[in-house]
Amino acid sequence: MIQIRITSPLTLTNWEIRGRKKMEMRAKQDMELGEEVTPPLLPLSFSLHDSFLSSHCSSCFSSLPPSPLPPIPRHVPLYCSLACSSSHSPIHSSSAESLLPQPLPPTCPDSSDLRTALRLLLSHPSSCSHLYRLNNGLLSNYHKLTSSPEFAPKIRQGAIAMAAARKLQNGVEEEQSDDFLLEEVVLCSVITNAVEVQDENGRSLGIALYGPSFSWINHSCSPNACYQLSVSPPTATPSREDSCSTLGIVPSVSGEECGVCNCVQHTKGSKGYKYGPKITVRSIKRIKKGEEVCVSYTDLLQPKAMRQSDLWFKYQFTCSCSRCSASPSAYVDRALEEISDSNLLFSSSHFDLNLYKDKTTKMLSDYVDETITEFLSVGDPESCCRKLESMLNLGLHIEQLESKDGKSQLNFKFYPFHHIALNAYTTLASAYRIRSTDLLALHSRIDECQLKAFDMSRTSAAYSLLLAGATHHLFCSESSLIVSAANFWTNAGESLLTLARSCVWNSFVKVGLPISERSAVVKHRCSECSLMDVFDAKLILSQAQRANFENISSDFLDCVTNMIPKIWRFLVCGCDYLETFEDPLDFKWLVRAWHSHAYANPDDEDFNFVTVDSLFQHHAESYTNEKRINIYKVGIHCSLYGGILSYICYGQKSHLTAHVLNILDNVENFVH
Ligand SMILES: C[S@@+](CC[C@H](N)C(=O)[O-])C[C@H]1O[C@@H](n2cnc3c(N)ncnc32)[C@H](O)[C@@H]1O
Numbered sequence: 001m002i003q004i005r006i007t008s009p010l011t012l013t014n015w016e017i018r019g020r021k022k023m024e025m026r027a028k029q030d031m032e033l034g035e036e037v038t039p040p041l042l043p044l045s046f047s048l049h050d051s052f053l054s055s056h057c058s059s060c061f062s063s064l065p066p067s068p069l070p071p072i073p074r075h076v077p078l079y080c081s082l083a084c085s086s087s088h089s090p091i092h093s094s095s096a097e098s099l100l101p102q103p104l105p106p107t108c109p110d111s112s113d114l115r116t117a118l119r120l121l122l123s124h125p126s127s128c129s130h131l132y133r134l135n136n137g138l139l140s141n142y143h144k145l146t147s148s149p150e151f152a153p154k155i156r157q158g159a160i161a162m163a164a165a166r167k168l169q170n171g172v173e174e175e176q177s178d179d180f181l182l183e184e185v186v187l188c189s190v191i192t193n194a195v196e197v198q199d200e201n202g203r204s205l206g207i208a209l210y211g212p213s214f215s216w217i218n219h220s221c222s223p224n225a226c227y228q229l230s231v232s233p234p235t236a237t238p239s240r241e242d243s244c245s246t247l248g249i250v251p252s253v254s255g256e257e258c259g260v261c262n263c264v265q266h267t268k269g270s271k272g273y274k275y276g277p278k279i280t281v282r283s284i285k286r287i288k289k290g291e292e293v294c295v296s297y298t299d300l301l302q303p304k305a306m307r308q309s310d311l312w313f314k315y316q317f318t319c320s321c322s323r324c325s326a327s328p329s330a331y332v333d334r335a336l337e338e339i340s341d342s343n344l345l346f347s348s349s350h351f352d353l354n355l356y357k358d359k360t361t362k363m364l365s366d367y368v369d370e371t372i373t374e375f376l377s378v379g380d381p382e383s384c385c386r387k388l389e390s391m392l393n394l395g396l397h398i399e400q401l402e403s404k405d406g407k408s409q410l411n412f413k414f415y416p417f418h419h420i421a422l423n424a425y426t427t428l429a430s431a432y433r434i435r436s437t438d439l440l441a442l443h444s445r446i447d448e449c450q451l452k453a454f455d456m457s458r459t460s461a462a463y464s465l466l467l468a469g470a471t472h473h474l475f476c477s478e479s480s481l482i483v484s485a486a487n488f489w490t491n492a493g494e495s496l497l498t499l500a501r502s503c504v505w506n507s508f509v510k511v512g513l514p515i516s517e518r519s520a521v522v523k524h525r526c527s528e529c530s531l532m533d534v535f536d537a538k539l540i541l542s543q544a545q546r547a548n549f550e551n552i553s554s555d556f557l558d559c560v561t562n563m564i565p566k567i568w569r570f571l572v573c574g575c576d577y578l579e580t581f582e583d584p585l586d587f588k589w590l591v592r593a594w595h596s597h598a599y600a601n602p603d604d605e606d607f608n609f610v611t612v613d614s615l616f617q618h619h620a621e622s623y624t625n626e627k628r629i630n631i632y633k634v635g636i637h638c639s640l641y642g643g644i645l646s647y648i649c650y651g652q653k654s655h656l657t658a659h660v661l662n663i664l665d666n667v668e669n670f671v672h
Pocket residue numbers: 021022023024137138139141192193215216217218219220315316317318319320321
């Protein structure tokens with residue numbers, strides 16, 4: 001049993017009494033979806049990852065122009081402005097981070113964890129009142145982490161490095177000492193509470209740590225809120241975290257509200273930054289007063305076992321949220337790992353199909369991971385497309401399985417909702433887009449290459465649409481997938497609009513998109529749905545519109561469901577795998593097949609996914625003006641719907657919402 005070391009006389013605060021209890025946050029009042037649960041909150045501490053120290057401002061995380069000067073040592077921070085330098089450099093020099101050993105021992109945590117912990121220590125008393133929580137109320141998980149074989153050596157090494165740097169800073173000669181408990185507790189708290197700060201391309205630039213207003217929000221795999229980070233230069237604006245009245249949540253311990261005063265006490269006590277990446281929490285579901293507000297700490301498009309292992313690996317806890325504990329498993333979790341198996345030679349009840357399924361899934365998943373890694377490092381999009389499509393199309397044959405009845409042959413394929421298939425679609429959409437751009441860069445005349453480039457762009461748009469459709473199907477049964485749906489609908493819209501904009505159309509169609517109207521968006525105003533109203537309002541959704549979200553969604557779906565059959569065959573023509581899909585939005589046939597045939601028979605006509613080759617005639621359809629306009633209209637619909645979902649998840653000022661407005665503005669310019 002580890003003893004609590006109290007090194008100074010203490011006034012007993014609520015933390016000594018409640019420190020071991022689990023904190024959570026509950027809604028102060030009913031909330032509609034798309035509401036700010038917290039205002040933008042400033043961090044207690046933050047740091048860039050090592051690999052971005054020489055390319056990004058250490059204070060505001062903005063990217064720096066390439067420097068003509070020789071590389072600066074890694075521990076010297078760079079700034080984009082005088083304001084950033086004068087705000088941040090005093091913290092850098094007093095935190096002792098430049099005195100951390102270079103390089104760090106291999107067992108140490110990331111140096112961004114150590115820098116964040118050292119900076120946090122600046123505003124922390126010189127001793128721990130107890131090991132469970134920092135004095136500002138943040139959970140340390142000290143006992144859990146230091147008894148884990150994976151974390152314990154890292155935390156120890158990291159704390160030793162931090163303590164050594166602090167001693168050097170204070171002029172104490174470096175010596176072996178085991179007095180690094182405070183460093184260990186603070187480092188544990190960083191590991192437990194810090195979040196990744198990503199740029200608009202999803203690259204993780206660094207980490208940031210927030211006060212209890214954010215850090216007491218627990219995880220759920222079916223969360224009712226999401227968070228967004230935004231980076232901006234230092235400002236004189238005071239932290240709104242100090243004002244608990246603007247928070248839509250109150251802390252609660254063991255299900256019992258513990259009052260706003262505690263929150264004030266513990267956020268005011270800590271001297272947070274007056275600048276740095278801000279975090280905002282928004283509701284993505286309707287939340288009732290008193291309901292616990294949760295966010296996700298992991299990727300929700302992973303099946304249960306992967307989420308659980310990720311959470312264990314990062315935080316050492318086992319999630320028992322409603323989605324994880326559903327029995328039978330939630331539909332979305334079954335869909336994310338469903339793979340079809342067909343016994344090609346003869347049927348035998350003696351196979352342990354699950355055993356083969358697990359093995360095959362592992363092999364296919366390794367294959368996809370390797371292909372994607374190779375694509376990212378070598379950058380050969382053509383080989384990536386060939387490999388992924390052959391895997392999706394042909395699946396994996398396991399031949400000559402020995403059974404009681406003799407030998408057999410199995411074929412395994414992913415269903416379109418399988419998380420690996422979704423990853424493959426994302427990669428394929430991007431690889432085809434790159435192939436198209438590369439070809440266009442090489443050939444400016446309308447020739448064979450331009451046509452090829454157009455085909456690549458067409459296939460890219462088809463994969464984006466399939467990805468959006470498959471994710472939407474999952475979103476209909478698990479509404480917290482709204483964040484993924486927002487990204488994928490936006491991407492699908494953008495790909496379709498890029499395709500509609502291609503100059504290749506001009507060599508096939510006599511008339512271009514009508515340009516007589518002031519705005520083609522207005523010209524193609526949809527009489528069936530209210531998406532254009534949202535467009536007119538520059539994607540700002542009133543509370544009434546957010547309350548009417550289900551109707552907006554179903555109007556959107558009705559519209560695209562009617563329009564997609566007019567373009568789908570054209571989009572997928574020439575791509576064997578995509579041609580097996582009747583419709584990228586309607587998966588009823590597949591779900592029916594799945595439920596009624598546990599081990600589907602490839603000869604069954606309902607089982608289109610497997611036998612579909614025989615069902616489709618591969619006709620290349622002509623490039624008509626009508627087709628172009630329909631592609632354009634579906635593109636506008638998908639972009640606007642993506643914009644609505646982005647507004648709900650991230651608010652109007654977010655990068656994604658601004659991106660959607662930008663896409664639509666470009667469309668207006670293009671058709672003018
Ligand atoms: C950022 S803190 C959340 C607030 C925390 N409950 C507290 O008492 O301060 C993250 C830690 O809370 C715990 N936690 C969060 N969500 C959880 C969940 N769904 N199930 C179990 N533990 C959870 C884990 O220990 C995790 O490392």
